[in-house]
Amino acid sequence: MSDQLLSGKRVLLGVTGGIAAYKAADLCSKLAQAGAQVDVIMTEAATRFVGPLTFSALSGRPARVDMWTAPGGDPIPHVHMAAAADLAIVAPLSANTLAKLALGLADNLLTATLLATEAPLVLAPAMESHMWSNPVTQAHAKTLRKRGAVQVGPGVGRLASSALGAGRMAEPVEILAAARGVLARSGPLAGRRVVVTAGGTQEPLDPVRYITNASSGKMGVALAEAARDLGAEVTLVHAPLAVPGPYGVERVSVRTAIEMRDAVLALAPATDILIGAAAVADFRPADPAAQKIKKTPGQAALTIELVRNPDILAEVAALRAEIGRPAVVVGFAAETQDLLANATAKLAAKRLDMIVANDVTDPGSGFGSDTNQITLLYADGRVEALPLASKGEVAERVLDAAVASMGDGGLAPG
Ligand code: PMT
Numbered sequence: 001m002s003d004q005l006l007s008g009k010r011v012l013l014g015v016t017g018g019i020a021a022y023k024a025a026d027l028c029s030k031l032a033q034a035g036a037q038v039d040v041i042m043t044e045a046a047t048r049f050v051g052p053l054t055f056s057a058l059s060g061r062p063a064r065v066d067m068w069t070a071p072g073g074d075p076i077p078h079v080h081m082a083a084a085a086d087l088a089i090v091a092p093l094s095a096n097t098l099a100k101l102a103l104g105l106a107d108n109l110l111t112a113t114l115l116a117t118e119a120p121l122v123l124a125p126a127m128e129s130h131m132w133s134n135p136v137t138q139a140h141a142k143t144l145r146k147r148g149a150v151q152v153g154p155g156v157g158r159l160a161s162s163a164l165g166a167g168r169m170a171e172p173v174e175i176l177a178a179a180r181g182v183l184a185r186s187g188p189l190a191g192r193r194v195v196v197t198a199g200g201t202q203e204p205l206d207p208v209r210y211i212t213n214a215s216s217g218k219m220g221v222a223l224a225e226a227a228r229d230l231g232a233e234v235t236l237v238h239a240p241l242a243v244p245g246p247y248g249v250e251r252v253s254v255r256t257a258i259e260m261r262d263a264v265l266a267l268a269p270a271t272d273i274l275i276g277a278a279a280v281a282d283f284r285p286a287d288p289a290a291q292k293i294k295k296t297p298g299q300a301a302l303t304i305e306l307v308r309n310p311d312i313l314a315e316v317a318a319l320r321a322e323i324g325r326p327a328v329v330v331g332f333a334a335e336t337q338d339l340l341a342n343a344t345a346k347l348a349a350k351r352l353d354m355i356v357a358n359d360v361t362d363p364g365s366g367f368g369s370d371t372n373q374i375t376l377l378y379a380d381g382r383v384e385a386l387p388l389a390s391k392g393e394v395a396e397r398v399l400d401a402a403v404a405s406m407g408d409g410g411l412a413p414g
Helices: 021-033 052-059 077-084 095-103 109-116 129-133 135-146 172-186 218-229 257-270 312-323 339-349 391-406
Strands: 010-015 037-042 087-093 121-125 155-158 164-168 193-198 203-206 209-211 233-238 250-253 273-276 283-285 306-308 328-335 354-359 374-378 383-385
Touching (some): 010 021, 010 077, 021 037, 021 052, 021 172, 077 109, 087 095, 087 172, 095 109, 172 218, 193 257, 203 283, 209 283, 218 391, 257 312, 273 312, 339 374
Parallel strands (some): 193 273, 233 250, 273 328
Antiparallel strands (some): 155 164, 354 374, 374 383
16 A cells, blocks of 8 residues: 555664664564665664664665765765655664764764754664663653654563563554654644544443444544544544554543543534544443343343434534534444435434445445445535545545545644
8 A cells, every 4th residue: 555654755764772673674664665765774783683684675775884884985875864864763772872862972874864864853762671761861862852853662561681661662563653643744634633433332231241333443543543644633532442543643442422422522622623433322221230131030032222322423513513613524324225325314414524425235345344445425415436445545535535625624723
């Protein structure tokens, strides 16, 4: 899949000495697969853990170590690489290189290049926990954050010393998400707030049973990631997810339709774009049992009374009529018959700007699948059918359409 954000970008990947250098190889591979042109610079210490050849093979470009050799005849590679970079990442970042960056030292190719670049900086520190907690290291890290560097991790986990503690390098997917967040700063949704709902709500019958549906949350997570990659501040309001949540996105975890309604209405006044991808239960048990429901001998059936749940998007529409926010509201329609007629009716009833019609009987489309086939229906009557695509690609198309609908109507970035 083409990656709008990373494709064609020049990324400088600095690798310093630490056992987590092997994870940087994965990060390098992920960046290259996303279409970035990755220039790897290793410190001498990093080469004790992983060879430059590994990074050269993964990036398709020569990984560099030495300041004093001039591959390709370039006598000042640090100046040229620094100027060309759209983004610089250092992963893993050792305590030693962290200190050098804070102090502006430039005694090897990596530190010289980083001192010379104006590219935004993403740092993934990794070191033994006492080195990380040392006040000197903390002060240096603070200095770099104050200067605008984005720090990812370190996390708590098993370290090279086999002790458990803070100092473990963030996972490559997390570093990648931070890199994407930095590149998205100039995206069309920079400074805008997007709320996405995801997952299938759970409506309790008793303490251990509930009514739910087959939503995995994949579509909602993909939408949240797509909005983040356009520069938005994103909140994902989600029922239990069957997939990992997105990085770089605020998460509000809920269970029932009522909890989801409360969370969405609380966020709505500060929201530019709301996208309702959650499969919300229309009904809930009227009177959930306080204790586990028991069967009795000879009992052949059990009747459970259900009552209507609030319609979240209809309540958002009522609020929007009063306060004018959210600027754009997008719903989904999961249908098993009369797709366009039913979706059109929901578009009108919920007073939406756009509805994403989803024929959930199609193989590879709808609940649980990695792909989706949708038709966009707009309030002004436009209809746009899209081909079957990954949920990530579908999410990008939905966000592009939402951005176009927003025009100048969003909240002032602030
Ligand atoms: O999560 P996945 O496994 O990736 O699957 C994705 C999906 C199939 C769940 C998703 O693509 C989708 O179609 N979501 C909407 C599912 C749904 O319940 O549609 P609906 O036609 O019942 O609801 C219409 C719209 O009103 C939806 O935006 C829904 O979030 C919203 N709604 C529904 C009921 C309710 N009480 N309040 C609501 O706001």
